[in-house]
Amino acid sequence: MTEETTNIKRGVPVWAQVTIWTFLVGLLALVGFGLNRARNPMAEIGEPVPDFDIVYYEGYEYKDKTQMKLSDLQGKVVVINIWASWCKPCEQEAAELEEAWQFYKDADDVVFIGVDYVDTPAGANEYLTKFNITFPNAPDLQSTISSILNRQMGVPETYIIDREGVLRHVKIGPFVSVDEIKSAIQSIE
Template sequence: MTETNAPQKRSVPLWAQVTIWVVLVGLLALVGFGLNRASNPMAEIGKPVPDFDLVYFEGYEYNETKEMKLSDLQGKIVVINIWASWCKPCEQEAPDLEEAWQLYKDSDDVVFIGVDYVDTPEGAFGYLKKFGISFPNAPDLQSNISSILNRQMGVPETYLIDREGVLRQIKIGPFSSVAEIQAFIANAE
């Protein structure tokens, strides 16, 4: 009785249903493919760091080499410090980093590399000059390096890579002394 009184539902034609599903699945596939292509490989502690390019600031090259890859430094302990001129905690550790670099630079076993994260040229060079930084420094072009290193919180952050190119430790925030930097580097031995 009730069945006969109920209004008859008109179903969406099959061709329309198929078209809608094809379009939706196609869009999802496109978005997924795009996201997959855009995502960088990321570093993890205990695993080799994916390779990336370094294009040094003029006057802050490594052994007078303007461009190089991280893999070119295999066999050395690499300390990568991410900083920015607008970052106040970075200023706190800058003199200590330079002092520590002076202790290691002649050994040619440990390399310090500063990576300037999202900065202006004026700000970057002003900062390097202000703190008398002499170790190699490069801009983080398109935030590619910090993205590969899987930057955790912000700046400063420091990454320790051992002689085999494996990420050993991450320091989030500024170092408070030269001794702390030395202890950090000792973890790569």
């Protein structure tokens, strides 16, 4: 046997390997950067709630302020109710929330804020009028506030934040009575 065979390398060539790996690493870096940019800080029970902007609906401002930050309300208990006009279970607690607000509003120690989750202006207006809501309300059309509050199931959900800005209580689904709302607030006062 005196034959010589040319040595031919099989498999993916080096240039292709370099290109593929560079491409994959670049793609992962891009995806990571994008995800990091889109990521919102999220609230946890027992932890301070990350700050966010609240821009109120016209006619539903807080003490004539059209917009504010959550941190502006430190020193007060804040009850944030996430609702939507298309949400039927939200209607079950609307009257109770308004009644509870009437109970607390004069003391100015507890603030109720309605956060209208991904809604239409017409629907929101109709809902607020229908249930005679008077406490401050703000839209959350791009789910920014509900993402920060770590909305878990859907709407309605209610978050109670203590005077130091720490999330203390989360109610998933509608409150069944005014007493339930009051006892949830009293449990952290």
